[in-house]
Amino acid sequence: MTLPACSRLLGVPRFSIWVATPPMNLLLLSRLLGTLGAQRWGSGPMGRRGLFLGALCWALGAAHPLQAAPTEAPASEAHAVNTHATDAHAANTHATSGQTQLLWLGQSAVRLTTPGGKVILVDPFLTQNPKTPPPYKNLEALGKIDLILVTHAHGDHLGDGPELAKKRHIPLIGSAGLDQSLVDLGVLPAELAPRMDKSGTITPLGEGIRITMVHAEHSSALEWLNPVTHKTETHVGGEPVGFIIEVENGFKVWIMGDTGLFSDMKFIADYYRPDLVLMPIGGHYTMDPKDAAYAVRYWIHPRLVLPYHYGTFPVLTGTPEEFIRAIGPSRTKVLEAKPGDTLTF
Numbered sequence: 002m003t004l005p006a007c008s009r010l011l012g013v014p015r016f017s018i019w020v021a022t023p024p025m026n027l028l029l030l031s032r033l034l035g036t037l038g039a040q041r042w043g044s045g046p047m048g049r050r051g052l053f054l055g056a057l058c059w060a061l062g063a064a065h066p067l068q069a070a071p072t073e074a075p076a077s078e079a080h081a082v083n084t085h086a087t088d089a090h091a092a093n094t095h096a097t098s099g100q101t102q103l104l105w106l107g108q109s110a111v112r113l114t115t116p117g118g119k120v121i122l123v124d125p126f127l128t129q130n131p132k133t134p135p136p137y138k139n140l141e142a143l144g145k146i147d148l149i150l151v152t153h154a155h156g157d158h159l160g161d162g163p164e165l166a167k168k169r170h171i172p173l174i175g176s177a178g179l180d181q182s183l184v185d186l187g188v189l190p191a192e193l194a195p196r197m198d199k200s201g202t203i204t205p206l207g208e209g210i211r212i213t214m215v216h217a218e219h220s221s222a223l224e225w226l227n228p229v230t231h232k233t234e235t236h237v238g239g240e241p242v243g244f245i246i247e248v249e250n251g252f253k254v255w256i257m258g259d260t261g262l263f264s265d266m267k268f269i270a271d272y273y274r275p276d277l278v279l280m281p282i283g284g285h286y287t288m289d290p291k292d293a294a295y296a297v298r299y300w301i302h303p304r305l306v307l308p309y310h311y312g313t314f315p316v317l318t319g320t321p322e323e324f325i326r327a328i329g330p331s332r333t334k335v336l337e338a339k340p341g342d343t344l345t346f
């Protein structure tokens with residue numbers, strides 16, 4: 002059924018019909034059309050007729066989505082572009098094109114370039130990362146970086162973060178316990194290790210980019226090689242976390258970090274409404290494909306998912322194919338990428 006036909010049938014503005022189409026929920030529909038029906042025909046049988054016709058339109062709209070219903074913002078479309086070694090610098094020269102670019106560098110390392118041209122590097126495990134394309138092991142090839150985020154203290158996430166923070170003189174943000182240990186051990190000066198914690202939202206790159214730290218179900222001991230004794234020591238690494246990053250045009254990415262299943266994934270999805278979720282699927286230390294698929298199907302219902310943290314080491318056996326199979330029929334689009342690919346949103 003077309004939008005104008007539905008609008009004529011009910012005798013209500015087209016906008017009202019659009020609001021009542023999927024994905025708006027049925028409760029809202031019932032209340033809206035009940036009110037409209039009562040206004041037009043009174044609260045008697047005609048009002049009930051309005052409600053009935055509204056429900057009928059909704060059902061038809063669900064079967065054949067109304068042409069005018071913008072069920073997805075154009076920005077949700079993603080495509081993968083191979084980013085070759087020599088393109089490393091060029092990759093973020095499109096930065097102010099109004100799009101969000103996500104360069105996956107293997108394991109959990111990603112470089113996010115916002116529509117306004119800010120560059121956020123997350124979990125920069127690069128020089129020792131078997132999956133990082135060789136050109137990016139040269140840290141200079143990363144181009145401009147404005148901020149580093151680290152989900153937890155493990156080496157495959159903290160990685161080259163401290164070195165990059167010092168070389169570029171940019172802040173490295175992890176949970177308060179991790180950053181405090183980095184300062185106490187003399188790894189970073191305090192001005193490059195600002196503290197924050199879960200549920201906090203910060204805007205270090207300006208009001209247009211909001212970064213919220215959220216829960217992750219994992220561990221975060223900091224293994225540190227003492228330069229005097231040459232022995233490895235274990236220190237407090239704070240809580241493991243994920244990040245919700247909202248960029249200038251409202252696009253939201255949930256970078257989960259390393260995590261097992263936890264039921265507040267549903268709360269985080271409901272509350273922050275991420276457009277894209279980066280989910281670990283390798284298993285052994287984190288969710289495996291079956292776990293991650295459960296979160297997608299029953300708790301998060303994301304429009305876009307990028308599986309990561311798999312295949313880097315032999316124990317991380319989960320694969321995107323298993324993940325896709327475990328999700329089954331779904332409106333969630335699983336993005337397929339390989340290290341070195343840039344996804345554009």
Ligand SMILES: [Zn+2]
Binds near residue numbers: 155157158259286
């Ligand atoms: Zn990890």
